[in-house]
Amino acid sequence: MNDITRRDAGLPESAESNQRGDSLLPPVDIFEEGNALHILADMPGVTRESLHIEVDSNVLSLEGDVALEMPETLTAIYAEVRAQRYARRFTLSHEIDSDAIEARIDNGVVHVTLPKKATHRRRRIEIQAA
Template structure:
């Protein structure tokens, strides 16, 4: 991956009864992401607490990887919020994939609020050993 584009946003705690502007309340925070390389693949880990596979969309279009979704939080029955920083919100992250990534072979799984994308390299970009023959 050679470029990351992210929406910039500030984190604003919400207190019940506060009158923050609509744009502040609805602003989506981009999820934090770590990217690692291991052998013939890159691994992207995104912190997505409260996100289910059904509320997550992952697409590749013209070497652009898009993660979009919604954090859906429900108020526990019988409780009233006094102070709430965590709230339901939409989010999006986009990444430009390098030419070495095989976008047809990307795999995704989400477990315990962490999205794991495996981004394998194309065979032509994988390291291989060349056998030396005796003449």
């Protein structure tokens, strides 16, 4: 599981494998922009209907299925492309407002926006003259 924190955002838990169990670990990029973090996950073949994103306590889960349909009239002689499942989980820091998380998918790239709580946003303090 990855920790989403300002200090080590984007560092993978382990670099040993791109596959965990029966699921593929989608590659991700994590960016910080102003008052939010952004996760971009590459999940080719996943559609809006087959994508499932949820937050449980402080764990964000991204899961998506790729279903390949072969016409019944065809017989596979050799097949490397197969149905697969992508799954990735992140532990969110206390700075993230989990009620305001938004997600979208475009051409197999999932973009999750993780807004920071107002209490953890950077703000300029107005200085009063005495």
